[in-house]
Amino acid sequence: MLRKIFNALVILPLAILFVVFAVANRHVVTLSFDPFNSSDPALGVSLPLFVVIIAVAIFGVIAGGIATWFGQHRWRRAARQHEADARHARAELAEMRERLLASSRNGESQVPVGASPGLTPSYLVIGRDKQGAAL
Numbered sequence: 001m002l003r004k005i006f007n008a009l010v011i012l013p014l015a016i017l018f019v020v021f022a023v024a025n026r027h028v029v030t031l032s033f034d035p036f037n038s039s040d041p042a043l044g045v046s047l048p049l050f051v052v053i054i055a056v057a058i059f060g061v062i063a064g065g066i067a068t069w070f071g072q073h074r075w076r077r078a079a080r081q082h083e084a085d086a087r088h089a090r091a092e093l094a095e096m097r098e099r100l101l102a103s104s105r106n107g108e109s110q111v112p113v114g115a116s117p118g119l120t121p122s123y124l125v126i127g128r129d130k131q132g133a134a135l
Contacts, residue, residue, distance in 0.1 A: 025050040082129075 029049050034041035 022048075022050040025053065 026048050028046050030044050030046045031052055032038050032041035033043035
């Protein structure tokens with residue numbers, strides 16, 4: 001149901017605009033890749049104007065997507081690092097819980113090895129991200 005509404009409200013008007021644009025710009029233009037002889041180019045192609053405009057728009061979207069993807073490299077790397085740190089902290093926490101449970105079964109002290117009572121464990125203090133949220 002939602003898909004039919006989406007098609008009716010978005011895709012159908014875009015398709016109508018595309019057809020109107022193509023009909024209004026159907027005259028043929030010569031796209032020249034020869035900078036020295038533009039009147040009779042050795043490297044040139046004749047296409048309808050709407051094909052040239054749409055091809056340039058598609059190329060621009062792809063180039064922008066690639067530039068954005070390269071620009072976000074450091075954020076993806078930071079996310080991978082934070083995920084690895086979180087995995088390590090979860091494994092360390094699970095190991096400490098198992099040790100605590102095993103020591104409580106044996107009647108030993110309730111404080112895990114290396115931890116001081118009343119202090120925040122080091123695996124909980126990682127830092128903050130760029131918005132200031134605790135990691």
